[in-house]
Amino acid sequence: MGTRFRLFVQPPFEDARSSPEIVEVSSPLGSLKAGPADDCMFVLEPVGKSRPYGVNRGPLGTPYIYLPPWTGKVLEPAASDEYGNFDHLQPWMPGFEAAHVFGCVRFTLDVWERFLGQPIVWHFHDHFDRLQISILPQWNNAQYGYGFLEIGSQFEKDGRVLPFSLDFDVIAHEVGHAIIFSVLGVPQPEAEYPEYLGFQEAVSDCVSLIAAMHFPSVIDNVLMETRGNLYRANRLARFSEFSPHRQIRSASNKRTMADFVHGWKDEHELSQPLTGAIFDILVDIFHESLVARGLISRAVEDLADIAEFDQAAEAQVQHAFDRAFARNSDGFVEALLDARDIVGTYLAETLWALAPDFLDYGDVARAILAIDRDESGGQFARIISRNFRRRAIGELHAGVHLKGGEHRSHVHSARILLPTDHLELPKMNYRERVLLSRQTGR
Ligand SMILES: [Zn+2]
Numbered sequence: 001m002g003t004r005f006r007l008f009v010q011p012p013f014e015d016a017r018s019s020p021e022i023v024e025v026s027s028p029l030g031s032l033k034a035g036p037a038d039d040c041m042f043v044l045e046p047v048g049k050s051r052p053y054g055v056n057r058g059p060l061g062t063p064y065i066y067l068p069p070w071t072g073k074v075l076e077p078a079a080s081d082e083y084g085n086f087d088h089l090q091p092w093m094p095g096f097e098a099a100h101v102f103g104c105v106r107f108t109l110d111v112w113e114r115f116l117g118q119p120i121v122w123h124f125h126d127h128f129d130r131l132q133i134s135i136l137p138q139w140n141n142a143q144y145g146y147g148f149l150e151i152g153s154q155f156e157k158d159g160r161v162l163p164f165s166l167d168f169d170v171i172a173h174e175v176g177h178a179i180i181f182s183v184l185g186v187p188q189p190e191a192e193y194p195e196y197l198g199f200q201e202a203v204s205d206c207v208s209l210i211a212a213m214h215f216p217s218v219i220d221n222v223l224m225e226t227r228g229n230l231y232r233a234n235r236l237a238r239f240s241e242f243s244p245h246r247q248i249r250s251a252s253n254k255r256t257m258a259d260f261v262h263g264w265k266d267e268h269e270l271s272q273p274l275t276g277a278i279f280d281i282l283v284d285i286f287h288e289s290l291v292a293r294g295l296i297s298r299a300v301e302d303l304a305d306i307a308e309f310d311q312a313a314e315a316q317v318q319h320a321f322d323r324a325f326a327r328n329s330d331g332f333v334e335a336l337l338d339a340r341d342i343v344g345t346y347l348a349e350t351l352w353a354l355a356p357d358f359l360d361y362g363d364v365a366r367a368i369l370a371i372d373r374d375e376s377g378g379q380f381a382r383i384i385s386r387n388f389r390r391r392a393i394g395e396l397h398a399g400v401h402l403k404g405g406e407h408r409s410h411v412h413s414a415r416i417l418l419p420t421d422h423l424e425l426p427k428m429n430y431r432e433r434v435l436l437s438r439q440t441g442r
Contacts, residue, residue: 001029004085005103009215011167012091013160021217022087025106030084034077036102040122041131041149043098045075052139053148054414055425059435062428065417068132068147078102097135097165101151104171105133108211112179115348122147123181127419131178135165144174144181145415172211176204177415183351184359186416191357194264194398199359200415201271206278206347209251213340219333227325228290228332229318230283231308251279257361257396265403273391274361278343280390281368284383286339295331296324342380346371362394 006020027038035042049070056066078095081088086099113119122131128147139152142164151171154162164170180203187196212218226232231252255272264270287304290296300320307313325332346368353367365388372380388394428436 003027003029003032003080004087005099005107006087006089006091006096007100007103007107007168008091008166009168009212009217011162013162013166020091020100021215023103023107023215025103026110027106032080032084032086032102034079036078036080036086036099037130039130041102041105041133043102043133043135044070044077045098045135046070047073047075049134049136050138052136052141052143052150052152052414053145054143054417058428058432059439060429060432062432063425064428064436065419065422065425067145067419068128070132070134091166097163101133101135101165101171104168105149105175107214108172108175108207111211111214111344112175112207112348115344116179116183116351117348120179120182122178123185135163137161137163142170142174143414144177146417146419149174149178168212169208172208173204175211176207179207180204180351184354184356186418187356187359192416193358193360194267194270194401195360196356197267197413198264198270198274198398199361199364201268202274202278203347203351205251205271205275206343209279210340210344210347213336219336223325223329223332223336227318227321228286228296228336229304229321230286231304232318251275256390257392257398260398261396263399263402265401270398273393274364277365277387277391277393278347280387281380281384282339282343284387285342285380286336288380288383289335289338290324290332293331293335295328295335296320300324345375349375360394360397361388362397365394 002024004022004024007023008018008020010018012018032038033042035044037043049072051066053066053068055063058064076094078086078089078098080086086103089096089099109120122128124131124147131149132147133149134151136150136152139150140155142151143149151164151174153164156162177200180200222230253272253276255269255276257273259273260270284305287296287301291298291301297320300317303313303320304317307317349371350364350367353371354363365384369378369381369384372378372384
Protein backbone atom coordinates (compact mmCIF):
# COMPACT_ATOMS: atom_id res chain seq x y z
CA MET A 1 0.00 0.00 0.00
CA GLY A 2 1.24 3.45 -0.95
CA THR A 3 0.76 6.82 0.71
CA ARG A 4 -1.99 9.26 -0.17
CA PHE A 5 -1.49 12.95 -0.93
CA ARG A 6 -3.76 15.70 -2.16
CA LEU A 7 -2.23 17.20 -5.32
CA PHE A 8 -3.26 20.10 -7.52
CA VAL A 9 -3.03 18.96 -11.13
CA GLN A 10 -3.65 22.59 -12.15
CA PRO A 11 -2.46 25.17 -9.64
CA PRO A 12 -5.38 26.97 -7.97
CA PHE A 13 -4.15 30.35 -9.22
CA GLU A 14 -4.46 29.16 -12.82
CA ASP A 15 -8.00 27.95 -12.39
CA ALA A 16 -9.88 29.06 -9.27
CA ARG A 17 -12.24 26.09 -9.56
CA SER A 18 -9.47 23.52 -9.48
CA SER A 19 -9.33 21.41 -6.35
CA PRO A 20 -6.60 18.99 -5.37
CA GLU A 21 -6.99 15.32 -6.31
CA ILE A 22 -6.19 12.44 -4.00
CA VAL A 23 -3.24 10.53 -5.42
CA GLU A 24 -1.37 7.51 -4.10
CA VAL A 25 2.42 7.53 -4.43
CA SER A 26 4.78 4.58 -4.01
CA SER A 27 6.08 5.41 -0.49
CA PRO A 28 4.93 2.43 1.64
CA LEU A 29 2.12 3.45 3.97
CA GLY A 30 3.53 4.41 7.35
CA SER A 31 7.09 4.84 6.04
CA LEU A 32 7.05 8.66 5.89
CA LYS A 33 8.10 10.84 8.79
CA ALA A 34 6.99 14.39 9.53
CA GLY A 35 8.34 16.85 6.95
CA PRO A 36 7.33 14.89 4.96
CA ALA A 37 10.59 12.97 4.97
CA ASP A 38 11.95 9.57 3.99
CA ASP A 39 15.37 8.01 3.45
CA CYS A 40 16.06 9.92 0.25
CA MET A 41 14.49 13.35 0.73
CA PHE A 42 12.85 15.71 3.20
CA VAL A 43 10.88 18.94 3.03
CA LEU A 44 11.49 21.90 5.30
CA GLU A 45 10.17 25.44 5.53
CA PRO A 46 13.15 27.50 6.73
CA VAL A 47 12.53 30.61 8.82
CA GLY A 48 14.75 33.53 7.79
CA LYS A 49 16.46 31.94 4.79
CA SER A 50 16.57 34.97 2.56
CA ARG A 51 18.93 33.66 -0.11
CA PRO A 52 18.79 30.63 -2.35
CA TYR A 53 21.69 28.17 -2.52
CA GLY A 54 24.38 28.62 -5.16
CA VAL A 55 27.09 31.25 -5.49
CA ASN A 56 26.34 34.01 -2.99
CA ARG A 57 28.26 37.09 -1.92
CA GLY A 58 29.68 37.33 1.58
CA PRO A 59 29.12 40.41 3.78
CA LEU A 60 32.19 42.08 2.22
CA GLY A 61 31.31 41.04 -1.33
CA THR A 62 33.48 37.93 -1.80
CA PRO A 63 31.66 35.17 -3.71
CA TYR A 64 31.27 31.85 -1.92
CA ILE A 65 29.44 28.58 -2.48
CA TYR A 66 26.35 28.21 -0.34
CA LEU A 67 25.07 24.63 -0.02
CA PRO A 68 22.84 22.64 2.40
CA PRO A 69 22.24 21.74 5.13
CA TRP A 70 20.01 24.47 6.55
CA THR A 71 20.72 24.60 10.26
CA GLY A 72 18.46 27.52 11.21
CA LYS A 73 14.89 27.54 12.42
CA VAL A 74 12.12 25.80 10.52
CA LEU A 75 8.33 25.87 10.63
CA GLU A 76 6.46 22.94 12.18
CA PRO A 77 6.87 20.01 9.72
CA ALA A 78 3.81 18.49 8.03
CA ALA A 79 2.70 15.35 9.87
CA SER A 80 0.75 12.37 8.53
CA ASP A 81 -2.58 11.17 9.89
CA GLU A 82 -2.73 8.12 12.17
CA TYR A 83 -2.39 5.72 9.19
CA GLY A 84 0.54 7.51 7.56
CA ASN A 85 -1.31 9.37 4.79
CA PHE A 86 -1.06 13.10 4.08
CA ASP A 87 -4.38 13.66 2.33
CA HIS A 88 -6.01 14.95 5.51
CA LEU A 89 -4.14 18.22 4.86
CA GLN A 90 -6.31 20.77 3.04
CA PRO A 91 -5.00 23.77 1.08
CA TRP A 92 -5.79 26.23 3.88
CA MET A 93 -3.96 24.21 6.56
CA PRO A 94 -0.32 24.73 7.65
CA GLY A 95 1.85 21.98 6.22
CA PHE A 96 -0.22 21.59 3.06
CA GLU A 97 2.41 23.18 0.81
CA ALA A 98 5.18 20.99 2.26
CA ALA A 99 3.11 17.84 1.75
CA HIS A 100 2.14 19.02 -1.74
CA VAL A 101 5.76 19.50 -2.83
CA PHE A 102 6.78 16.11 -1.45
CA GLY A 103 3.82 14.43 -3.15
CA CYS A 104 4.64 16.05 -6.51
CA VAL A 105 8.33 15.07 -6.32
CA ARG A 106 7.50 11.48 -5.36
CA PHE A 107 4.80 11.21 -8.05
CA THR A 108 7.23 12.41 -10.75
CA LEU A 109 9.97 10.07 -9.52
CA ASP A 110 7.52 7.14 -9.52
CA VAL A 111 6.67 7.79 -13.18
CA TRP A 112 10.27 8.23 -14.32
CA GLU A 113 11.83 5.47 -12.24
CA ARG A 114 9.49 3.12 -14.10
CA PHE A 115 10.72 4.42 -17.47
CA LEU A 116 14.35 4.39 -16.33
CA GLY A 117 14.02 0.88 -14.91
CA GLN A 118 15.57 1.72 -11.54
CA PRO A 119 15.40 4.19 -8.64
CA ILE A 120 17.43 7.33 -9.22
CA VAL A 121 20.64 7.88 -7.29
CA TRP A 122 21.17 11.58 -6.53
CA HIS A 123 24.16 13.03 -8.36
CA PHE A 124 25.25 14.54 -5.02
CA HIS A 125 25.26 11.23 -3.11
CA ASP A 126 29.00 11.57 -2.33
CA HIS A 127 28.18 14.46 0.01
CA PHE A 128 24.54 14.17 1.07
CA ASP A 129 22.30 11.17 1.74
CA ARG A 130 19.09 13.05 1.18
CA LEU A 131 17.70 15.82 -0.98
CA GLN A 132 16.80 18.91 1.04
CA ILE A 133 13.60 20.40 -0.37
CA SER A 134 13.01 23.93 0.94
CA ILE A 135 10.08 26.26 0.46
CA LEU A 136 11.18 29.88 0.09
CA PRO A 137 8.01 31.98 -0.33
CA GLN A 138 9.99 35.24 -0.71
CA TRP A 139 12.18 34.06 -3.60
CA ASN A 140 11.07 34.46 -7.22
CA ASN A 141 12.33 31.21 -8.73
CA ALA A 142 12.70 27.47 -8.33
CA GLN A 143 15.91 25.47 -8.67
CA TYR A 144 17.48 22.08 -8.24
CA GLY A 145 21.19 21.80 -7.47
CA TYR A 146 23.80 19.94 -5.46
CA GLY A 147 21.79 18.55 -2.53
CA PHE A 148 18.87 20.94 -2.79
CA LEU A 149 15.54 21.66 -4.39
CA GLU A 150 14.26 25.15 -3.61
CA ILE A 151 10.77 26.31 -4.42
CA GLY A 152 9.88 30.02 -4.44
CA SER A 153 6.94 32.04 -5.72
CA GLN A 154 5.90 34.07 -8.69
CA PHE A 155 5.31 37.74 -7.90
CA GLU A 156 2.62 39.16 -10.16
CA LYS A 157 2.41 42.82 -11.18
CA ASP A 158 -0.99 43.07 -9.47
CA GLY A 159 0.62 42.11 -6.17
CA ARG A 160 -0.49 38.48 -6.06
CA VAL A 161 2.07 35.93 -4.92
CA LEU A 162 1.69 32.53 -6.58
CA PRO A 163 3.56 29.83 -4.67
CA PHE A 164 5.35 27.39 -6.97
CA SER A 165 4.89 24.83 -4.18
CA LEU A 166 1.34 24.39 -5.54
CA ASP A 167 2.44 24.11 -9.18
CA PHE A 168 2.97 20.51 -10.26
CA ASP A 169 4.61 21.50 -13.59
CA VAL A 170 7.27 23.63 -11.92
CA ILE A 171 8.14 21.00 -9.30
CA ALA A 172 8.18 18.16 -11.84
CA HIS A 173 10.42 20.26 -14.11
CA GLU A 174 12.99 20.59 -11.31
CA VAL A 175 12.80 16.83 -10.73
CA GLY A 176 13.62 16.57 -14.44
CA HIS A 177 16.95 18.33 -13.78
CA ALA A 178 17.58 15.91 -10.91
CA ILE A 179 16.98 12.93 -13.21
CA ILE A 180 19.28 14.22 -15.94
CA PHE A 181 22.12 14.86 -13.47
CA SER A 182 21.56 11.45 -11.93
CA VAL A 183 21.71 9.57 -15.23
CA LEU A 184 24.19 11.67 -17.24
CA GLY A 185 26.24 13.41 -14.57
CA VAL A 186 27.64 16.93 -14.78
CA PRO A 187 29.74 17.96 -17.80
CA GLN A 188 33.34 19.10 -17.42
CA PRO A 189 33.26 22.91 -17.58
CA GLU A 190 35.37 23.05 -20.75
CA ALA A 191 33.20 20.35 -22.38
CA GLU A 192 29.84 22.02 -21.79
CA TYR A 193 28.12 23.04 -25.00
CA PRO A 194 25.29 25.63 -25.00
CA GLU A 195 22.98 22.94 -26.32
CA TYR A 196 23.65 20.89 -23.18
CA LEU A 197 21.97 23.69 -21.20
CA GLY A 198 19.05 23.81 -23.64
CA PHE A 199 18.83 20.02 -23.47
CA GLN A 200 18.52 20.23 -19.66
CA GLU A 201 15.57 22.61 -19.98
CA ALA A 202 13.86 20.76 -22.83
CA VAL A 203 14.10 17.34 -21.21
CA SER A 204 13.01 18.74 -17.84
CA ASP A 205 9.93 20.17 -19.57
CA CYS A 206 9.26 16.76 -21.14
CA VAL A 207 9.74 15.02 -17.77
CA SER A 208 7.10 17.35 -16.36
CA LEU A 209 4.75 16.95 -19.34
CA ILE A 210 4.88 13.16 -19.32
CA ALA A 211 4.50 12.99 -15.54
CA ALA A 212 1.39 15.24 -15.75
CA MET A 213 0.00 12.87 -18.39
CA HIS A 214 -0.17 10.22 -15.64
CA PHE A 215 -3.09 12.03 -13.99
CA PRO A 216 -6.24 10.53 -15.54
CA SER A 217 -7.93 13.94 -15.23
CA VAL A 218 -5.25 15.56 -17.42
CA ILE A 219 -5.79 13.02 -20.18
CA ASP A 220 -9.57 13.35 -19.93
CA ASN A 221 -9.53 17.15 -19.94
CA VAL A 222 -7.09 17.43 -22.81
CA LEU A 223 -9.14 15.06 -24.94
CA MET A 224 -12.42 16.74 -24.00
CA GLU A 225 -10.96 20.12 -24.92
CA THR A 226 -9.36 19.10 -28.22
CA ARG A 227 -11.18 15.88 -29.22
CA GLY A 228 -7.74 14.55 -29.97
CA ASN A 229 -6.60 17.40 -32.21
CA LEU A 230 -3.62 18.11 -29.99
CA TYR A 231 -2.20 20.94 -32.04
CA ARG A 232 -5.06 23.03 -30.74
CA ALA A 233 -4.15 25.11 -27.68
CA ASN A 234 -4.57 22.86 -24.64
CA ARG A 235 -3.17 21.94 -21.25
CA LEU A 236 -0.34 19.88 -22.79
CA ALA A 237 0.85 22.49 -25.26
CA ARG A 238 0.99 25.24 -22.64
CA PHE A 239 1.90 23.12 -19.66
CA SER A 240 4.74 25.28 -18.42
CA GLU A 241 2.86 28.54 -18.63
CA PHE A 242 3.02 29.27 -14.95
CA SER A 243 6.67 28.46 -14.55
CA PRO A 244 9.36 31.03 -13.75
CA HIS A 245 10.17 31.36 -17.44
CA ARG A 246 6.66 31.06 -18.79
CA GLN A 247 6.99 33.91 -21.25
CA ILE A 248 9.49 32.06 -23.36
CA ARG A 249 8.42 28.43 -23.02
CA SER A 250 5.78 26.52 -24.85
CA ALA A 251 5.80 22.92 -25.97
CA SER A 252 3.84 23.89 -29.05
CA ASN A 253 6.19 26.40 -30.65
CA LYS A 254 7.74 27.00 -34.05
CA ARG A 255 11.31 27.94 -33.06
CA THR A 256 14.11 26.31 -35.05
CA MET A 257 17.89 26.27 -34.59
CA ALA A 258 18.10 28.93 -37.31
CA ASP A 259 16.89 31.37 -34.62
CA PHE A 260 20.02 30.68 -32.54
CA VAL A 261 22.95 30.28 -34.95
CA HIS A 262 23.96 33.89 -34.41
CA GLY A 263 23.81 33.56 -30.65
CA TRP A 264 21.50 32.88 -27.74
CA LYS A 265 20.62 34.67 -24.52
CA ASP A 266 18.77 32.23 -22.35
CA GLU A 267 18.82 28.45 -22.13
CA HIS A 268 15.04 28.31 -21.69
CA GLU A 269 14.66 30.03 -25.03
CA LEU A 270 17.31 27.82 -26.59
CA SER A 271 15.44 24.74 -25.34
CA GLN A 272 12.39 25.56 -27.48
CA PRO A 273 13.34 23.84 -30.75
CA LEU A 274 14.12 20.59 -28.90
CA THR A 275 11.01 20.70 -26.68
CA GLY A 276 8.89 21.55 -29.72
CA ALA A 277 10.34 18.66 -31.76
CA ILE A 278 9.72 16.14 -28.97
CA PHE A 279 6.19 17.45 -28.41
CA ASP A 280 5.44 17.17 -32.13
CA ILE A 281 6.85 13.63 -32.18
CA LEU A 282 4.46 12.75 -29.34
CA VAL A 283 1.50 14.21 -31.21
CA ASP A 284 2.49 12.49 -34.47
CA ILE A 285 2.89 9.11 -32.74
CA PHE A 286 -0.55 9.65 -31.18
CA HIS A 287 -2.08 10.43 -34.59
CA GLU A 288 -0.32 7.42 -36.09
CA SER A 289 -1.77 5.26 -33.34
CA LEU A 290 -5.27 6.65 -34.03
CA VAL A 291 -4.87 5.64 -37.67
CA ALA A 292 -3.57 2.18 -36.72
CA ARG A 293 -6.60 1.66 -34.49
CA GLY A 294 -8.93 2.73 -37.28
CA LEU A 295 -10.14 5.73 -35.25
CA ILE A 296 -9.21 8.36 -37.85
CA SER A 297 -8.46 7.91 -41.54
CA ARG A 298 -5.03 8.43 -43.08
CA ALA A 299 -6.53 11.35 -45.01
CA VAL A 300 -7.47 13.15 -41.77
CA GLU A 301 -4.01 12.48 -40.33
CA ASP A 302 -2.39 13.99 -43.43
CA LEU A 303 -4.71 16.97 -43.24
CA ALA A 304 -3.79 17.48 -39.56
CA ASP A 305 -0.13 17.77 -40.60
CA ILE A 306 -1.07 20.42 -43.16
CA ALA A 307 -3.32 22.28 -40.69
CA GLU A 308 -0.29 22.95 -38.50
CA PHE A 309 0.84 25.44 -41.15
CA ASP A 310 -2.42 26.13 -42.99
CA GLN A 311 -5.26 27.85 -41.15
CA ALA A 312 -7.84 26.92 -43.80
CA ALA A 313 -7.47 23.19 -43.18
CA GLU A 314 -7.97 23.63 -39.45
CA ALA A 315 -11.80 23.73 -39.27
CA GLN A 316 -12.03 20.64 -41.46
CA VAL A 317 -9.58 18.74 -39.24
CA GLN A 318 -11.41 19.73 -36.08
CA HIS A 319 -14.70 18.55 -37.54
CA ALA A 320 -13.20 15.14 -38.40
CA PHE A 321 -11.70 14.79 -34.91
CA ASP A 322 -15.00 15.79 -33.25
CA ARG A 323 -16.82 13.01 -35.08
CA ALA A 324 -14.15 10.36 -34.52
CA PHE A 325 -13.85 11.17 -30.83
CA ALA A 326 -17.62 10.93 -30.32
CA ARG A 327 -17.54 7.43 -31.85
CA ASN A 328 -14.86 5.97 -29.56
CA SER A 329 -13.43 8.23 -26.87
CA ASP A 330 -11.90 5.28 -24.96
CA GLY A 331 -9.85 4.41 -28.03
CA PHE A 332 -8.49 7.97 -28.01
CA VAL A 333 -7.47 7.63 -24.36
CA GLU A 334 -5.64 4.35 -25.07
CA ALA A 335 -3.87 5.85 -28.09
CA LEU A 336 -2.73 8.88 -26.10
CA LEU A 337 -1.45 6.72 -23.22
CA ASP A 338 0.44 4.60 -25.75
CA ALA A 339 2.05 7.67 -27.31
CA ARG A 340 2.96 8.96 -23.84
CA ASP A 341 4.60 5.66 -22.88
CA ILE A 342 6.52 5.37 -26.15
CA VAL A 343 7.96 8.89 -25.78
CA GLY A 344 8.64 8.33 -22.06
CA THR A 345 10.49 5.08 -22.78
CA TYR A 346 12.45 6.60 -25.67
CA LEU A 347 13.49 9.61 -23.59
CA ALA A 348 14.57 7.48 -20.64
CA GLU A 349 16.61 5.23 -22.96
CA THR A 350 18.06 8.34 -24.60
CA LEU A 351 19.27 9.61 -21.22
CA TRP A 352 21.03 6.30 -20.59
CA ALA A 353 22.65 6.51 -24.05
CA LEU A 354 24.04 10.05 -23.76
CA ALA A 355 27.11 11.52 -22.06
CA PRO A 356 27.15 15.15 -20.83
CA ASP A 357 30.47 16.25 -22.37
CA PHE A 358 30.21 17.91 -25.81
CA LEU A 359 26.49 17.08 -25.92
CA ASP A 360 24.44 18.79 -28.62
CA TYR A 361 20.91 18.34 -29.98
CA GLY A 362 22.19 16.26 -32.90
CA ASP A 363 23.37 13.63 -30.39
CA VAL A 364 19.89 13.59 -28.88
CA ALA A 365 18.23 13.09 -32.28
CA ARG A 366 20.66 10.30 -33.25
CA ALA A 367 20.13 8.56 -29.88
CA ILE A 368 16.33 8.63 -30.23
CA LEU A 369 16.54 7.22 -33.77
CA ALA A 370 18.86 4.43 -32.60
CA ILE A 371 16.49 3.57 -29.74
CA ASP A 372 13.54 3.47 -32.14
CA ARG A 373 15.52 1.00 -34.30
CA ASP A 374 16.19 -1.22 -31.25
CA GLU A 375 12.71 -1.00 -29.75
CA SER A 376 10.46 -1.14 -32.78
CA GLY A 377 12.61 -1.82 -35.83
CA GLY A 378 12.38 1.84 -36.81
CA GLN A 379 8.59 2.16 -36.75
CA PHE A 380 8.71 5.88 -35.98
CA ALA A 381 11.95 6.77 -37.79
CA ARG A 382 10.11 8.86 -40.38
CA ILE A 383 8.23 10.87 -37.73
CA ILE A 384 11.33 11.37 -35.62
CA SER A 385 13.65 12.48 -38.43
CA ARG A 386 11.03 14.76 -39.96
CA ASN A 387 10.45 16.63 -36.71
CA PHE A 388 14.13 17.10 -35.95
CA ARG A 389 14.79 18.17 -39.55
CA ARG A 390 12.02 20.78 -39.38
CA ARG A 391 13.78 22.36 -36.40
CA ALA A 392 17.19 22.18 -38.14
CA ILE A 393 18.37 20.11 -35.17
CA GLY A 394 21.74 18.48 -35.77
CA GLU A 395 22.20 20.67 -38.84
CA LEU A 396 22.52 24.13 -37.28
CA HIS A 397 24.01 24.81 -33.85
CA ALA A 398 23.67 27.44 -31.17
CA GLY A 399 26.17 30.27 -31.58
CA VAL A 400 27.80 32.30 -28.83
CA HIS A 401 26.16 33.19 -25.55
CA LEU A 402 25.13 36.82 -25.98
CA LYS A 403 24.62 37.61 -22.33
CA GLY A 404 26.97 35.67 -20.11
CA GLY A 405 29.96 35.26 -22.44
CA GLU A 406 31.89 32.01 -22.47
CA HIS A 407 31.18 29.48 -19.77
CA ARG A 408 34.56 28.32 -18.60
CA SER A 409 33.37 27.12 -15.20
CA HIS A 410 30.35 25.83 -13.32
CA VAL A 411 30.15 29.01 -11.28
CA HIS A 412 27.69 30.55 -13.75
CA SER A 413 24.85 28.33 -12.56
CA ALA A 414 23.63 27.30 -9.12
CA ARG A 415 22.25 24.15 -10.67
CA ILE A 416 25.48 22.86 -12.15
CA LEU A 417 27.72 23.92 -9.29
CA LEU A 418 29.80 21.27 -7.50
CA PRO A 419 31.43 21.62 -4.06
CA THR A 420 34.90 21.42 -5.65
CA ASP A 421 34.14 24.54 -7.69
CA HIS A 422 35.02 26.65 -4.64
CA LEU A 423 38.65 26.27 -5.71
CA GLU A 424 37.93 28.73 -8.49
CA LEU A 425 36.62 31.39 -6.15
CA PRO A 426 38.76 33.90 -4.25
CA LYS A 427 39.37 33.12 -0.59
CA MET A 428 37.36 34.98 2.02
CA ASN A 429 39.35 36.69 4.78
CA TYR A 430 38.87 35.82 8.43
CA ARG A 431 36.71 38.85 9.25
CA GLU A 432 34.28 38.18 6.42
CA ARG A 433 34.03 34.51 7.41
CA VAL A 434 33.08 35.50 10.96
CA LEU A 435 30.50 38.03 9.73
CA LEU A 436 29.07 35.40 7.37
CA SER A 437 28.80 32.74 10.06
CA ARG A 438 26.85 35.21 12.23
CA GLN A 439 24.55 35.93 9.29
CA THR A 440 23.86 32.36 8.23
CA GLY A 441 24.30 30.56 11.55
CA ARG A 442 26.95 28.31 10.01
ZN1 LIG B 1 14.90 24.34 -15.64
